[in-house]
Amino acid sequence: MHPFLLHFGGFKLPAYGFTIALGYTAAIFYLYKSRAIAFVTRDQEADLVFYSALAGILGAKAVFAATYWTELGPDFASRFVYIFKGFPYGFVFYGGFAAGAAAFFLYCRRNKLNFLKTADHFAPALALAHGFGRLGCFMAGCCYGRPAGGALGVAFTDPMCEVPQAYLGVPLHPVQLYEAAGNFLIFGALAWLSRRGKVRAGGMIFAVYILAYSFLRFMVEFLRGDDRGGSWLGLSPAQTLSIIAASAAIFMITRMRKK
Template identity: 25%
Template sequence: MIDSILGIIHWNTRPEIFSIGSFEVRYYTLCFLLAFICSYVLMLHIFKRENKSQELLDQLSIYIFVGTLLGARLGHCLFYEFDYYKDHPLEMILPYTFDANGNFMLTGFHGLASHGGALGILIGIFLFCRKTKTNFLWLTDRLVIVIPLAGAFVRIGNFFNSEIIGLPSDLPWAVVFERVDAIPRHPAQLYEAICYILIFILLWTIYHRKPQLKPGFLFGVFLILLFGARFALEFLKENQEAFEEGMKFNMGQLLSLPFVAFGVYLLLRPHKATAGKRKG
């Protein structure tokens, strides 16, 4: 429910769309699925435009889906809660608990890290390219067009979960996440979603208007803009883990810097033009 009082938005929507017993469907899950569906539809347009088969895209989708889930999960466990998961390694991939009666219960993944997801996607792309003999930069230049839109869906899911909240704010669009506390805060999740949508629009436009670009150009622009935005917006967010208190830059910012640096490298690296059309 949204309730606006004196210009402050009160957000107290439950994260579950519905539940049956211990089984529940969350808005976050729906947003995650929408991210993959929209990405698939847009990539299908790109593949058809470049005379690539839908079968090839279907194979790629499996690699991306698995890479995203495993990377995001392991990234959270290793980057943010290593002290716990180093003693409970099985829970990284099989999250479970025992109820009051000692019954085994799956809890679902409640910790996913976007930087880990990015690494998982890159590893998935590498393995896919090696198997199908596809050029890595050709593929990444096209895949990064749709990734920001997928990221926007995920951040909207975070908003529904009242997680990754912003710092206190007195701005007229500040949000009170009532499931967390009674303090008006920056809706940092929505800031990030908006940035990602703008990046998607920019990359989509460049791709369609500038067909002859240096291999790796769109990939580099994506890395700089997306992780640059992530770095900047972290200044408006609450730290996610206690160990980040007192750090000049939090974990999300530190993990963003290598991606930005690699993006700069891709844009500045020398490139020798080759004759003929670029091959996928």
């Protein structure tokens, strides 16, 4: 599509970075407008967004580097340079989610906040931000899909996008848009559950988010055309992690429903 939205002299505005910033802003706006939690201040909300986002970005990049380490260059120095030179691209969501959740948990523990109830409050914002992030993937051409026939295919023609040369001009499944739409639907459902105020068990909305996204990601992976980092029983690593995450979410929901 359009990896850069604006060219002004030597300045280029990357579409991916712009949509990430939009997602970050939308998440903060949602949290600001949503029903406040009595035990979480606005300053603490801002801190949680900042630290979780920072940890998430670093975690997503670290897992990407670990997964594709041997493919990043012939030696350590070239791989290290590649990671920072191409920092705007190459992230693994589940790595970012794990690191962001860890930072979120540590902040809650240090400030004596109820982790599960606070996570419920933030879950819709996470889905919203992730949806914008996937729009950025579409603009940049990363996380592209398999070749598609019929009207579903979208052809990437800009040689500066992340789609390999062999796929330029070839109609591909716009899996980034599929996942963006799925995340926005998840956001809508979670925001509705939050507004109803009838979900009393702490962690229920967070668990529903994990379950819903795991299912979405598992299905979308079948249409991904980029390197999926190996397979196990015919499944990509992301699909394997989706099964684990969904199982954990179902366990959480089952336990909470029994209480």
